[in-house]
Amino acid sequence: MDKKVRVRFAPSPTGFVHIGSLRTALYNYLFAEKMGGDFILRIEDTDRTRYVEGAIENLINSLHWAGIHYSEGVFIEDGKVVQKGDYGPYIQSERLDIYRKYVDQLIEEGKAYYCFCDKERLDRIREERQIKGLIPKYDGFCRNIPLDEAKKRVANGEPYVVRLKLPKDTDITFHDVVRGDITINTEDIDDQVLLKSDGFPTYHMAVVVDDHLMGITHIVRGEEWLPSTPKHVFLYEALGWEKPEYVHLPTVLNKDRKKLSKRQGDVSVEDFKDKGYLPEALNNYLALVGWSPEDNKEIFTMDELIKEFSFERVSKTGGIFDKDKLDWVNAQFLRNQDINVLREEASEELIKAGLITEDFAKNNKEYMEVLIDTLKDSISLMTELPEKAKFIFEELPLADETKEFLEGENAENAKVLANAIEEELSSVDEITLDYAKTFMKSIQKKTGIKGKNLYMPVRAMISFSVHGPEMDRILYLLGKEKIFKRLDKFK
Numbered sequence: 125m126d127k128k129v130r131v132r133f134a135p136s137p138t139g140f141v142h143i144g145s146l147r148t149a150l151y152n153y154l155f156a157e158k159m160g161g162d163f164i165l166r167i168e169d170t171d172r173t174r175y176v177e178g179a180i181e182n183l184i185n186s187l188h189w190a191g192i193h194y195s196e197g198v199f200i201e202d203g204k205v206v207q208k209g210d211y212g213p214y215i216q217s218e219r220l221d222i223y224r225k226y227v228d229q230l231i232e233e234g235k236a237y238y239c240f241c242d243k244e245r246l247d248r249i250r251e252e253r254q255i256k257g258l259i260p261k262y263d264g265f266c267r268n269i270p271l272d273e274a275k276k277r278v279a280n281g282e283p284y285v286v287r288l289k290l291p292k293d294t295d296i297t298f299h300d301v302v303r304g305d306i307t308i309n310t311e312d313i314d315d316q317v318l319l320k321s322d323g324f325p326t327y328h329m330a331v332v333v334d335d336h337l338m339g340i341t342h343i344v345r346g347e348e349w350l351p352s353t354p355k356h357v358f359l360y361e362a363l364g365w366e367k368p369e370y371v372h373l374p375t376v377l378n379k380d381r382k383k384l385s386k387r388q389g390d391v392s393v394e395d396f397k398d399k400g401y402l403p404e405a406l407n408n409y410l411a412l413v414g415w416s417p418e419d420n421k422e423i424f425t426m427d428e429l430i431k432e433f434s435f436e437r438v439s440k441t442g443g444i445f446d447k448d449k450l451d452w453v454n455a456q457f458l459r460n461q462d463i464n465v466l467r468e469e470a471s472e473e474l475i476k477a478g479l480i481t482e483d484f485a486k487n488n489k490e491y492m493e494v495l496i497d498t499l500k501d502s503i504s505l506m507t508e509l510p511e512k513a514k515f516i517f518e519e520l521p522l523a524d525e526t527k528e529f530l531e532g533e534n535a536e537n538a539k540v541l542a543n544a545i546e547e548e549l550s551s552v553d554e555i556t557l558d559y560a561k562t563f564m565k566s567i568q569k570k571t572g573i574k575g576k577n578l579y580m581p582v583r584a585m586i587s588f589s590v591h592g593p594e595m596d597r598i599l600y601l602l603g604k605e606k607i608f609k610r611l612d613k614f615k
């Protein structure tokens with residue numbers, strides 16, 4: 125029987141989750157769900173210079189918001205970071221003894237060595253190599269220090285790191301599910317530092333040890349890690365461990381085919397959350413950046429993604445992140461959301477914008493539903509709703525074109541219509557939806573004005589624009605009092 129699939133998302137807690145990382149998490153999740161496997165969240169915090177307070181919480185909250193669930197690793201419970209599972213700890217800074225043990229084993233077996241070169245020397249060789257146009261690489265100065273002597277120097281308190289001892293001029297080959305077989309010669313790879321002078325392992329050492337000890341079967345990560353993979357493969361072999369499968373995902377690029385970076389605006393999951401994107405839409409769109417389904421389908425529920433996702437259809441070239449497309453996907457989800465959810469979200473936005481009060485939202489559920497139903501097709505994001513709904517709650521200045529329209533040859537029509545509307549409305553207590561539907565017909569009958577000459581001026585007078593939602597909806601949403609007030613100046 126095949127081994128149970130175990131995958132992991134292993135971010136460094138840098139303070140925010142890049143949407144490229146979210147996509148990595150998503151693909152791991154989809155694959156784990158599809159295969160009935162385990163999905164683990166591990167925190168890779170061995171680079172202490174990059175440590176950010178609260179970053180773990182932020183990361184977990186972002187995954188939670190996105191609806192990407194894992195079954196093992198690091199969680200938040202009652203506001204505290206907790207770890208669950210049989211393979212812990214899942215935070216690398218709590219596993220230092222484990223790494224040390226394997227580093228020592230590699231040293232004893234001659235597959236790693238102590239290196240005492242100081243920063244000045246390393247800088248100098250880097251510069252020298254650069255001048256000669258060679259790749260920056262350690263020159264192996266400490267490779268052949270006899271182990272006894274090195275140990276004595278360590279015992280004497282000399283600062284050191286431990287480096288991988290790669291064999292000379294040897295091909296390292298591995299298979300990547302997306303890219304096929306990849307071979308790299310050790311002459312092109314550095315004798316990677318495995319243990320730093322602060323006693324922390326580097327990412328390379330920690331990732332291999334943890335992936336092995338945690339029983340990870342598939343490494344699904346961004347292609348920026350592809351150049352590191354031969355070192356990892358060598359480590360698996362050096363430690364006598366079975367290699368996992370590798371799946372390197374194409375980088376998420378912007379429209380200029382450059383890496384999507386923070387300088388260009390929104391790149392973190394939080395940015396998108398704050399802008400009002402729906403997690404389902406963000407996931408759906410991200411799934412399509414670098415993966416394509418068998419047909420041209422574009423809108424997926426998470427369950428559908430799980431069913432259809434496969435690494436075979438992950439592309440080799442970078443996926444373009446197109447914000448307009450994301451907006452479109454978001455709009456599709458928005459339109460199809462459950463009306464109760466929509467109402468809650470819409471109320472929240474309108475309250476935030478100061479257009480309605482909490483009490484109003486609570487006491488006018490049906491009204492709120494009509495409002496959303498009326499405006500949802502004109503927005504891609506719920507955060508755009510206040511702008512579209514503003515004319516309902518506030519008097520707005522007339523746009524130049526609307527002003528011209530009403531003051532020019534339509535002035536007389538406007539006046540006749542304003543008076544007719546007022547007369548007609550005086551006969552009812554309130555504008556119900558049904559009443560609103562027949563209203564314009566009555567005005568037409570009353571005034572003899574029809575078509576564009578009827579609709580455009582009325583629209584302009586009561587909604588401050590010649591464009592907008594259906595007339596009956598506008599009438600219902602505004603209500604009698606507001607309409608009276610707005611018509612006053614045209615009578």
Ligand code: GLU
Pocket residue numbers: 134135136168327331344345346349
């Ligand atoms: N800690 C690495 C990162 O921040 C994980 C890379 C990997 O998945 O191996 O992306």
